[in-house]
Amino acid sequence: MRQRDTKKILIDDIKKEFNMYISFTDQHCPNRRIMKKLSAPTSGEHAKHHTFTAPSLSKVFEEFEKHHD
Secondary structure (H helix, E strand, O other), rough: OOOOHHHHHHHHHHHHHHHHHHHHHHHOOOOOOOOOOOOOOOOOHHHHHHEOOHHHHHHHHHHHHHHHH
């Protein structure tokens, strides 16, 4: 197996795990924002830098895939 194939498989595994986590959290904690850091401020301009959501993670994967082809 080539190195690129291995990286692709790893990325797919991480995505699958993350999506499972998101759906579990949505089911069991519907009122919580996903992946919010506990120490994050809850409002204001600074707060948005501390919130990690599924769409922003997708962007991270896209960038990773671009640079690791």
